[in-house]
Amino acid sequence: MSILSLFSKGAALPRPKPGQSPILFVSNSRYLLESTVSVTGFVTAILVNVLFPQVAEIETKVYQIGGLELTANLAYRIVLSGIVLLYAGLSVFSFFDPARKEKFLSRVPFRFASGLALALWDILGTKLQWLPMPFFPGPSRIIEAFLLEGGFIFQNTLYSLRLFTVGFASGVAFGVGTGILIGWFPKIYYWVFPVLKITGVIPAVAWMPFALTLFPTPFSAAAFLIVICAWFPVAFLTAQGIASTPRTLFEVARTLGAKTPYLVFHVAIPHATPQIFTGISTANGFAFTTLVMSEMMGQPGGLGYYINASKVWSAYYKVFAAILVMAILFSAIMKVIGAIQGRVLRWQKGVVR
Structure with missing residues (x-):
């Protein structure tokens, strides 16, 4: 009703x-x-x-x-x-x-x-x-955090966006490239796919001690963690999409004189594109979680850093303000990914529900 x-x-x-x-x-x-x-x-x-x-x-x-x-x-x-x-x-x-x-x-x-x-x-x-106060402030109190230090929240938001963009874009590019190689070349599948399965299930934050040791700055270490968590779902689903391409499509293309590069970029990758975007959407959630956790553990800025600093002073209305910004950012990023997916997969309209 x-x-x-x-x-x-x-x-x-x-x-x-x-x-x-x-x-x-x-x-x-x-x-x-x-x-x-x-x-x-x-x-x-x-x-x-x-x-x-x-x-x-x-x-x-x-x-x-x-x-x-x-x-x-x-x-x-x-x-x-x-x-x-x-x-x-x-x-x-x-x-x-x-x-x-x-x-x-x-x-x-x-x-x-x-x-x-x-x-x-x-x-x-x-x-x-x-x-219970101060753990659950009213909505006007949360808005007050933006009046009190809106500029500082904006600076931390920009830091988070920069870190997320670097890590997520690199992870997606690395994941798509790895997935294509695994799905197309049997020898690479034999050696790399077991490594992908083993390392992919390990939470990215577990690599933080090694990242802080290997990389010169906290920013590059956090970006590495985001790359790791975005790489696994994108690579896994890309490889599945490439490997599941029907043989008949390749046979038809070869009959028309297509070579290997054409088969990869004009047959296999277009067939795998829906699964690639599924992996990207999944990776977005993992990357955002890793972003916040890494900022809480050693970053000089970011929304996670802001939450950690506010929690120390029991300023929970500021914590909720940062959570609100995160929710808006995550929704906006998902909207952008959905718009790109709708544009790339516009041929699915009327075919896929």
Whole structure:
């Protein structure tokens, strides 16, 4: 049952204008109503923050940001208002495209529940402080971390991005190259694949003592760990994709005069591309985990370093702020990988569900 039914049951929709299709009119009316429901949860969170009385005693600080005086609660309301405007804009943007409209409507219940969850969290964590403090601060307290030291968080985010980019890109390139060699050449498979299976199951962090000894800087040591954890899934799935290429494809290509380089780059690799992207997506999660753990153990910067430093001072609202940045970064990286995959594998549209 749609969330719309909770609000519109028993209520009559407006009548269509003369000459307008009744089916199209009802569809548009439902879309507008469900789009309103999509932001209602976040509007509720704003109202709760404004109207619910502050029972627990808290220290209110005023921060100067770009000439504006902001408190943590005011900054929180601004963030919520930005989310409301974002989803309202997406609603208008999706209105004229059936596919985007369907995708937008599919997330309405989640957005509505997210707003209500924020409202409840605000009551329990900020207004009443019934949650264990300082381990579970309210959402406005987490926003305050960005007001207090947003520049420092941004610097650590850039450090993490630089380290992740170097390690992940190198790991993917190394993994694809290794997988092609293993999947195509039987002799390389004989000698390298057992090593891949043995070393691949070892957590990358276990190599940290050796990495810190072998590499001259903590940055290069952490990049090596990310390369190791990204290399295994990409190489393994690439090798499987290359080795599972049907022989008939090679026979047809050879009949047309194709040589070995053509068979590798125009037959085997395109066939293995879906599995390569599966390996890249899997490696992304492993690499991000290794990134954070390596930054907690000897790096001079990064979000993991920021979490470790904040934990020492029991500033758990800063820990949650770093976790929020990590979640946004990871989602953005997955979005980029998905966009590249959709572009490269556009031939699958309509073929693969």
